[in-house]
Amino acid sequence: MKIAEIRNLSVEELKERIAGEEANYTQMRLNHSITPLENPAQIKEVRRNIARMKTVLREIELNNK
Template sequence: MKAVEIRELSASELNEKLADLKAELFHLRFQHAINQLENPARINAVKKDIARIMTVMTENADKSAQ
């Protein structure tokens, strides 16, 4: 997911997407621990998506505070 796409989402959609990605990351880590993960690069991709969403959420909060 690209930052441009993330910026178009509302606050509730961002929270929902963040929860989904955190759950996916948990499942990926679990699969990795029991050696059933097919694509280890997906872990890093999900972490980066979480970081992008959190960055946009922070930007939105800063804009609201001004």
């Protein structure tokens, strides 16, 4: 997910996406520990997407104060 797409989301949508991606990340890590994924770079990409979303959410929070 690109940063421009993330910035277009509302705060509530952003929080929902973060929760969903974190659950997906946890599941991917668990599955990878049992049976290796075809593309383990997906784990890194999901982690970075979560970080991007949290960064944008924090920027919104700081601009509203």
